[in-house]
Amino acid sequence: MPKRIMQGVVVSDKMDKTIVVQVERRFKHAVYKKFIKRTKKFAAHDELNQFKIGDLVRIRECAPISRRKTWEVVLDNAE
Template sequence: MSHHVRHNSRKTIIGFVTSRSGDKSIKVTIPYKTPHPLYHKVVNRQTVVHVHDEKNETHVGDKVEIMETRPLSRLKRWRIVSVLERAISTEDLAVSENDVAESVPTKVTKE
């Protein structure tokens, strides 16, 4: 009996979620730097890929690790491996009206 061990040689890269397109679909931007061919200045570039998010667990701004996979749709060729860093959500930054009212100093009148 022979046991065939399959080694996973698929590419994994790290990027940032920039858009939630629809159900289970996101766009991930992968930034990289490359020298200009003529002027040799380092130029910031980016690649945008469509990624499959099976559990809808990511939000815009999250730092994610993605892996190359078989074609899942017309554009999607990548899938989420893990969420490395969560983005700060607006719900965490939300401040109630009472908090604002308490922090504003009241005007004192002289009599």
């Protein structure tokens, strides 16, 4: 099964080797046909502590690292 990849903005980097990423999704309401925005926060593993608040990052699902961390930051080769 492929691992999910999401894109979001870093909203917290206070923890060691952990960042909190806020992911926003848009969907159309079934009855009213209006587009709605919903956000969710994910704790992601940042091994090098290189991402700061406001950075746009991609996170990938992984095996559980701790109770809340089941996501890791995807490092692109272009960086």
